[in-house]
Amino acid sequence: MGQTETTKFELDLYQALTEQFGDSITGQSLSCGQSSISVKSEAIFDLAQFLSENDKFGFELLSDICGVDWIDCPEKRFELIYNFFSIAHNCRLLIRTTLADRGDDLNPTIRSIQPIYSGADWLEREVYDMLGIEFEGHPDLRRIITPDGLEGWPHRKDFPLHYEEPQFSHNKDNPPEITK
Amino acid sequence: MTSSAPSKTMTLNLGPQHPATHGVLRVILELDGETIVKATPDLGYLHTGIEKTAEDKLYYKVIPLTDRMDYLAPMSNNLGYVLAVEKLLGIEVPEKVKWSRVLLTEITRLNNHLVWLGTHALDVGAMSMLLYTFRERELIMDIYESVSGARMMSSYFRVGGLACDLPLDFDKKVKNILKVFPERMNEYENLLTNNRIWIKRLTNVGRITAEQALNMSLTGPLLRSTGVSYDVRKAEPYSGYENFDFDVPVGKTGDCFDRYLIRMEEMRQSLRIIEQALKGMPEGPYQADVPGVVLPPKKEVLTNMEAMIFHFKIITEGFKVPAGSFYQSIESPKGELGFYMVSDGSTKPYRMRVRPPSFINLQALTPMIEGALVADVITCIGSIDIVLGEVDR
Amino acid sequence: MGIISKLPVFTENLPGGGLVTTSLNQILTMTQAKSLWYLLFGTACCAIELMATGASRYDFDRLGMIFRASPRQSDLMIVAGTVTYKMAPIVKRLYDQMAEPRYVLAMGGCAIGGGPFYYDSYSVLRGIDKIIPVDVYVPGCPPRPEALLQGCLEVGKKLRTQKLEDWSGPKNESR
Numbered sequence: 245m246g247q248t249e250t251t252k253f254e255l256d257l258y259q260a261l262t263e264q265f266g267d268s269i270t271g272q273s274l275s276c277g278q279s280s281i282s283v284k285s286e287a288i289f290d291l292a293q294f295l296s297e298n299d300k301f302g303f304e305l306l307s308d309i310c311g312v313d314w315i316d317c318p319e320k321r322f323e324l325i326y327n328f329f330s331i332a333h334n335c336r337l338l339i340r341t342t343l344a345d346r347g348d349d350l351n352p353t354i355r356s357i358q359p360i361y362s363g364a365d366w367l368e369r370e371v372y373d374m375l376g377i378e379f380e381g382h383p384d385l386r387r388i389i390t391p392d393g394l395e396g397w398p399h400r401k402d403f404p405l406h407y408e409e410p411q412f413s414h415n416k417d418n419p420p421e422i423t424k
Numbered sequence: 425m426t427s428s429a430p431s432k433t434m435t436l437n438l439g440p441q442h443p444a445t446h447g448v449l450r451v452i453l454e455l456d457g458e459t460i461v462k463a464t465p466d467l468g469y470l471h472t473g474i475e476k477t478a479e480d481k482l483y484y485k486v487i488p489l490t491d492r493m494d495y496l497a498p499m500s501n502n503l504g505y506v507l508a509v510e511k512l513l514g515i516e517v518p519e520k521v522k523w524s525r526v527l528l529t530e531i532t533r534l535n536n537h538l539v540w541l542g543t544h545a546l547d548v549g550a551m552s553m554l555l556y557t558f559r560e561r562e563l564i565m566d567i568y569e570s571v572s573g574a575r576m577m578s579s580y581f582r583v584g585g586l587a588c589d590l591p592l593d594f595d596k597k598v599k600n601i602l603k604v605f606p607e608r609m610n611e612y613e614n615l616l617t618n619n620r621i622w623i624k625r626l627t628n629v630g631r632i633t634a635e636q637a638l639n640m641s642l643t644g645p646l647l648r649s650t651g652v653s654y655d656v657r658k659a660e661p662y663s664g665y666e667n668f669d670f671d672v673p674v675g676k677t678g679d680c681f682d683r684y685l686i687r688m689e690e691m692r693q694s695l696r697i698i699e700q701a702l703k704g705m706p707e708g709p710y711q712a713d714v715p716g717v718v719l720p721p722k723k724e725v726l727t728n729m730e731a732m733i734f735h736f737k738i739i740t741e742g743f744k745v746p747a748g749s750f751y752q753s754i755e756s757p758k759g760e761l762g763f764y765m766v767s768d769g770s771t772k773p774y775r776m777r778v779r780p781p782s783f784i785n786l787q788a789l790t791p792m793i794e795g796a797l798v799a800d801v802i803t804c805i806g807s808i809d810i811v812l813g814e815v816d817r
Numbered sequence: 818m819g820i821i822s823k824l825p826v827f828t829e830n831l832p833g834g835g836l837v838t839t840s841l842n843q844i845l846t847m848t849q850a851k852s853l854w855y856l857l858f859g860t861a862c863c864a865i866e867l868m869a870t871g872a873s874r875y876d877f878d879r880l881g882m883i884f885r886a887s888p889r890q891s892d893l894m895i896v897a898g899t900v901t902y903k904m905a906p907i908v909k910r911l912y913d914q915m916a917e918p919r920y921v922l923a924m925g926g927c928a929i930g931g932g933p934f935y936y937d938s939y940s941v942l943r944g945i946d947k948i949i950p951v952d953v954y955v956p957g958c959p960p961r962p963e964a965l966l967q968g969c970l971e972v973g974k975k976l977r978t979q980k981l982e983d984w985s986g987p988k989n990e991s992r
Contacts, residue, residue: 275748276511304638305654307753310764310777325764327751327779331638331654338751363641366787374475389468389816391903391940398476398939399775405480405937440907443857443886447864448904469904470861477937488933495862539865542872558872565869576862576959813861 253333254279257301264294273340280325280338285354288326288341292357295328295337303328303337306361309368311375315401321345322352322377343377356382374399433461438801440469446543446805447812451789458797463790467783471816478776482742483509484583486773491577493778494814496539499525499532500756502581505776507662508752508763509583512745513717520708521585522664527598527701528571528580529663529754530694534605535564536757536809537687537694544684544806545616548625553615560608567597583743584718585711598702605695613688626681630792630804633678637788644759645690646785646808649675649682656755663754667704668697680807687809690757717743742771758782758809778817782810842981849892850973853920856891857884858911861898863925863959870962880969888914893972894949895965899927899934900942912949918979920972923951924965926958933958 268287295303308327320342343352356379369388376397439450448469454462491498538557545553572578634650673689675682724731747769753762759781766775827838926932931943955968
């Protein structure tokens with residue numbers, strides 16, 4: 245589970261991953277008893293393929309893809325957390341990867357894992373919609389839930405929360421700015 | 425007309441204002457006669473931006489927002505959130521809190537499945553089911569009201585415990601549910617399970633295989649109907665679920681009728697858990713003893729200066745959560761509900777990611793209905809059991 | 818003849834029956850207030866409370882309120898739940914499709930003014946009265962069914978004050 249003590253299965257898994265992707269793995273971290281592996285963003289497709297096709301460590305379920313914006317460090321601004329779960333071995337595996345900020349005009353890109361896990365379809369579309377990370381090889385990368393014609397990427401930390409000040413008579417002539 | 429004439433398809437727009445889409449879902453259907461060639465769901469008509477809003481709220485102020493995601497199972501959402509924050513804070517809650525949380529989330533599961541059953545049957549054509557299930561739902565609403573004061577949006581679970589102690593007549597009300605429900609469940613089954621129209625409309629409709637379901641990341645009754653026994657309550661027990669004895673029903677065929685049977689059985693299993701929780705409910709405090717995070721009791725606040733300062737500080741400034749991240753998943757009535765909380769050490773969440781079961785389960789709609797008839801769309805949407813508040817957040 | 822006795826009517830007995838004289842305005846508003854058909858249009862949480870109000874314990878039907886799925890057949894639009902910027906044009910279109918005289922009931926905090934999403938949300942419309950005229954506001958998050966019933970009775974009260982001229986659309990744009 246990664247939440248209590250490390251099981252033998254997990255040790256085997258980490259060993260296999262280190263053998264297979266030794267150069268791409270940049271670290272292993274532990275937060276509140278939940279361990280996760282950091283990899284380079286180029287390796288994510290091969291890693292997903294390994295996890296899905298390997299008979300010994302079959303991770304059938306891609307639970308989630310979560311994107312976090314660390315605005316203070318541009319080299320590692322966008323962090324993606326891939327959340328895999330193995331039902332047979334009852335094991336959760338968090339894979340972290342980071343993407344650099346490429347300015348406002350160029351969106352960061354990463355390879356899509358939709359061909360391996362079709363459940364990644366909407367998850368990747370949501371990450372694209374919210375953070376503006378482009379997934380190469382995704383068949384239908386459109387915005388999914390934000391209002392039509394929205395500009396910008398809502399979950400980026402520099403996106404303002406539109407805040408409408410109540411319009412009372414005392415500030416009617418001098419309305420407040422509509423930024424956060 | 426010759427056979428070589430090119431076949432023309434028609435585009436049909438379903439929703440967002442359609443009584444059977446359970447909210448504001450829009451599906452663009454391409455039809456060849458009665459058969460669906462292509463289906464494209466269009467989401468976002470209820471996108472309120474809760475994940476972003478949470479980043480600007482103190483930790484305890486996020487709890488009411490989580491209610492408003494899956495409004496049929498508010499307590500489950502509360503539970504997922506408070507468990508994740510408690511894990512980051514390293515708080516261990518008293519036994520009584522765990523047991524009452526389990527009891528109340530199982531009551532929530534009953535609530536969700538009752539509304540699902542009523543609306544699903546209404547969509548398929550069994551109009552009177554809605555009246556029966558909502559009659560029983562009122563009993564559950566009474567319990568919600570007595571514990572939290574609100575009928576739907578309870579916000580009853582707090583970080584480190586409950587909002588207040590369980591009310592005095594709580595036992596009586598839960599016992600009433602335990603008494604009434606089995607009989608009423610038989611009533612529903614009499615109306616539906618052997619009903620020929622119901623069987624015809626549901627069997628072999630919306631079939632998915634286990635491989636498909638796993639590949640599409642489906643969870644909850646949708647996955648279990650294909651024969652995969654995955655339930656977070658068993659796989660990664662939380663809040664003391666390992667102390668309870670219950671079964672996880674699984675299906676065989678993965679069609680809408682299997683999902684109906686599974687949810688009915690889940691309701692019976694929930695009743696079993698409620699019974700055990702009520703019987704074994706330990707005595708003790710309803711909050712963990714963590715000054716600075718948990719509000720002191722009201723009596724203390726009014727008589728003790730120190731308690732009053734704590735109360736004031738928690739309400740105005742909030743509490744700091746150590747930096748870190750944690751993914752907490754629970755079994756909500758719709759599937760695996762996950763909260764991935766990232767904290768940077770301040771009093772507000774740096775990022776709150778919700779893994780919404782309805783959103784991910786809704787991906788199954790397209791493969792389910794492509795090649796099927798128009799009437800099956802409504803059956804499939806009902807059978808997936810979505811709540812648009814959670815799909816769009 | 819309960820309704821008739823309350824109306825300002827003039828009854829004339831004729832051989833073989835009777836003749837009732839009343840104002841057309843009175844009889845029309847009275848009957849409409851007793852059969853308010855509402856548009857089943859739930860967007861979010863309040864829709865569940867709306868359903869609960871229509872179901873067993875609270876029983877909307879006893880007020881003569883029956884849901885219609887089509888805006889063209891309904892007199893009252895109960896906007897139950899959050900309206901987002903993406904949803905707003907559709908709410909407006911549904912309102913436009915309703916026949917005069919039409920009434921709008923804003924149910925819950927979100928429909929009234931954004932509710933819990935008033936602050937810090939980038940996609941929620943702060944109150945439907947920015948796009949359509951609202952007759953009755955029912956506060957709550959979500960309102961209790963009793964509150965909704967009271968709101969509908971208020972719509973009925975307002976309806977009785979309407980004039981026959983109101984039945985034709987273009988004149989009352991300012992309403």
